[in-house]
Amino acid sequence: GETQRPENRFLTPDAEVGALHQSEPITIEVEVEVASREERAATVYYDYLVDAGAGIGERYNARFTDPDHPELVPGRFLCVIDPNDDGIEALCDGLESSYRGPVVRVEHDDWDDLRSELRARMAVQVPVAMLTTSVPTTILALEVRERARNRPWVTYWIELLDQHLAPSVAPFCQVTHSGTLFENEEDFFWGLSSEISAAAAAQLGVSLDFSSHSEVAGQAAAIRECVASGASVITTTLVEPEVLLPAIEEALAADIPVVSFNSGVNAADEIGTVLHIALDDHEAGRIAGEEFNRRKIRGTALCVIHEPNNVGLHERCEGFEETYRGDVERWSAEDPAAARGELAARLDEGDIRATLTLSVHSAWDARIVNNRRAEPVPLAAFGFSVGLARGVLDG
Known part of the structure; x- marks a missing residue:
């Protein structure tokens, strides 16, 4: 069938600071064995939350019970439910199962309504404690608590991942290409990606085989190794789709679902992956061009492609070319190890009026080159790091 893609992937350049940006849930039709794992995971996760909620109730029983009058029932306990987290109310189920006093659930789809109900309940009868089920509900509860006559105890729950998958025998395989930096260091983006994947696998309780490859032939070979090992799922980038197609x-x-991510959004349908997770590179480039126009940048802009064989980066430059009102030159270093010098030489020719880089590291190196110039050119970047953010703040 058609490759599915997450929706709502972009925040516009004029989006308000702090605006939430989340994709819609996607259901993938796979073999029964994988679906049964999902059902089992939901049960495991529910039980996990119920046990956690019951533990919280027992701790507060001990806190509020008077040894001299054990028959007295402790006061009200509010359980504040985050409406954006399906299933998190299982914490309240567990709290109700163990706490000796009354438990009142507070839940609204609208945050203002949730705040109003908390204020009303605090004004009528201040509870002895509150259990908040996420960071937003914790912040809201603390805000309301500050205005109360008596400040109740607050226990908060932070769940980094909202599912705990049951362990599987077959591994999850993740195969990526890897970028080459100007100084041949490890690519920050893929280093961070591998760390997040390892952390997620540990929390989800799954076995993960991760590998990255500077050559696409090595990536194809790794996919075939995943097939031979009987992987339950394979995820891969589509940096050069035509080369990876036979392995996929x-x-x-072999009836192994393949999920593609990062590069290759336009090739995913033809290849047949069940899901593609990525930036829409072409649209991202278009947005960059519109932002250049909004800032009244004119003349030839350099679109720096740090991975010349990456189809996604070329699509980003194509989108940039469509909307930017000036000329666009796609540029890649002939020798990645000497890219700073090559970039400096290109800028010294004097006809480049702005530079667009497509990764954190290439942006950082381009900034170093730019700072050494007598007349720096405007620099824009895809990706995020604290260093880049500070550079923007510094002008």
């Missing part, structure tokens, strides 16, 4: 076809023929 072998995985699909």
